[in-house]
Amino acid sequence: MQWFPAGSALPLAALGAALAPVAAQARIYVSVEQAQREMFGALALTPHPVALTAAQQEVLRAASSVSLPFQGNRIWKTADGSWFVVDEVVGKHEFVTYAVGINADGSVRRVEVLEYRESYGYEVAEQKWLAQFVGKTVEAPLQLGRDVQNIGGATLSAKHVADGVKRVLAAYRLVLQAR
Amino acid sequence: MTHRQAVGRYDWNQYRTEIEYGLSDDFQIGAYLNAFSIRAQDNYLSDEVCATTPCTAGFGVPGTASSGGAYRRSGIDGASLEAIWRISNPVTSPVGVGLYVEPTWGKLEDSLEFRLLLQSNFLDDRLVLAANALVEMEREKYDPANGIIRNSMADLLYGASYRFAPRWSAGFEGRLHTDHDGYRFEQHTQTANFIGPNVHYSAERWWLTAAWRHQVGGSCYGGGTADCSLGHVWDSHGRDQIMLKVGYLLN
Numbered sequence: 001m002q003w004f005p006a007g008s009a010l011p012l013a014a015l016g017a018a019l020a021p022v023a024a025q026a027r028i029y030v031s032v033e034q035a036q037r038e039m040f041g042a043l044a045l046t047p048h049p050v051a052l053t054a055a056q057q058e059v060l061r062a063a064s065s066v067s068l069p070f071q072g073n074r075i076w077k078t079a080d081g082s083w084f085v086v087d088e089v090v091g092k093h094e095f096v097t098y099a100v101g102i103n104a105d106g107s108v109r110r111v112e113v114l115e116y117r118e119s120y121g122y123e124v125a126e127q128k129w130l131a132q133f134v135g136k137t138v139e140a141p142l143q144l145g146r147d148v149q150n151i152g153g154a155t156l157s158a159k160h161v162a163d164g165v166k167r168v169l170a171a172y173r174l175v176l177q178a179r
Numbered sequence: 180m181t182h183r184q185a186v187g188r189y190d191w192n193q194y195r196t197e198i199e200y201g202l203s204d205d206f207q208i209g210a211y212l213n214a215f216s217i218r219a220q221d222n223y224l225s226d227e228v229c230a231t232t233p234c235t236a237g238f239g240v241p242g243t244a245s246s247g248g249a250y251r252r253s254g255i256d257g258a259s260l261e262a263i264w265r266i267s268n269p270v271t272s273p274v275g276v277g278l279y280v281e282p283t284w285g286k287l288e289d290s291l292e293f294r295l296l297l298q299s300n301f302l303d304d305r306l307v308l309a310a311n312a313l314v315e316m317e318r319e320k321y322d323p324a325n326g327i328i329r330n331s332m333a334d335l336l337y338g339a340s341y342r343f344a345p346r347w348s349a350g351f352e353g354r355l356h357t358d359h360d361g362y363r364f365e366q367h368t369q370t371a372n373f374i375g376p377n378v379h380y381s382a383e384r385w386w387l388t389a390a391w392r393h394q395v396g397g398s399c400y401g402g403g404t405a406d407c408s409l410g411h412v413w414d415s416h417g418r419d420q421i422m423l424k425v426g427y428l429l430n
Contacts, residue, residue: 065303066303067302067303068303089303090303090304090305090342092381093345093346093381093382093383094345094346095345117383118383119383119384119428120428144271145271150271152203152204153201153204155268155270155271156270156304159270159271160303160304
């Protein structure tokens with residue numbers, strides 16, 4: 001079942017001119033700095049790496065079903081208590097790298113896909129699809145078909161990005177919220 | 180590619196070109212153009228088939244060629260159609276279930292194949308366990324002297340594949356194969372077991388899968404041992420099956 005139509009074309013416009021994403025041969029790249037500016041404007045971000053114990057990793061795995069270990073070395077914090085976290089999940093063939101901005105109240109400020117290198121399923125990088133995560137908290141199910149809309153032909157990527165956002169929110173609750 | 184039988188040489192190769200299209204998220208259709216080549220020489224040991232041993236026989240080889248030394252034939256065989264209905268998606272369900280049907284019209288044989296497709300994914304969908312339960316009715320017609328041969332087969336295909344690096348997966352697959360006389364499994368005639376490794380590579384717009392299944396053993400039943408010797412089943416089978424699939428995304 002690998003040959004379903006790719007659906008709509010590359011979502012360059014949806015990413016916004018300010019981000020100036022580069023997409024060539026099925027690749028979408030947004031730098032960390034670009035995503036930070038898009039989410040937080042001129043607000044200063046300070047690196048805030050964390051090291052998770054094995055028990056904490058297990059909590060995140062149970063909360064999100066993402067089995068790959070969470071890398072805590074790509075986390076930034078703003079003076080107002082907001083967070084910017086870069087993470088990656090398994091895509092159909094490659095990893096999908098994404099960033100989650102979290103407001104001081106623990107809700108999702110914005111999600112941005114930084115790197116997507118599959119041959120179809122670009123809708124996961126469109127703000128039209130990613131906007132459904134805005135305002136979600138760790139209490140949200142974030143399940144495909146329940147409170148997250150599926151993308152035909154890109155179910156795996158859509159599910160894994162949703163699981164990834166869930167994991168970042170779980171990491172916020174577990175280790176970032178109290179800092 | 181089916182390769183090697185009891186002795187001598189046997190190469191039974193199928194070359195299939197397919198175009199697939201998804202009509203919806205859960206239903207796809209396909210069409211194949213099938214070609215073939217056969218090369219056999221002194222590959223059978225069974226004295227039920229051969230007046231003298233070894234002789235030339237096997238699927239695609241007419242009875243008149245048994246004592247004639249080398250037999251070669253190649254060309255366009257025919258066409259197939261395919262339809263797959265996905266009932267559940269293994270990414271979002273514990274078990275993905277699909278139904279598959281494939282009719283074939285060919286010079287060598289006509290067939291009608293049905294499959295129940297099962298798949299479960301684990302470890303962020305990097306580990307895939309899959310099984311296909313297959314039944315097929317076959318109308319063999321490659322040997323005009325012997326007329327039409329009506330067969331049916333039931334197979335269990337199973338395998339596991341692990342994505343060990345971006346774009347790369349590898350694993351193993353097996354085939355528990357049974358052949359029967361008649362379209363309705365009237366008489367069980369053969370069973371054979373195959374197992375071997377597979378490897379898969381996916382680029383952005385194309386992919387390649389290679390697999391090798393080795394026949395670890397087989398038996399004949401129903402009073403006929405014509406296609407068995409040395410603990411293996413021959414007919415359309417060999418000691419080794421090698422499969423190479425290349426796909427390209429058109430849209």
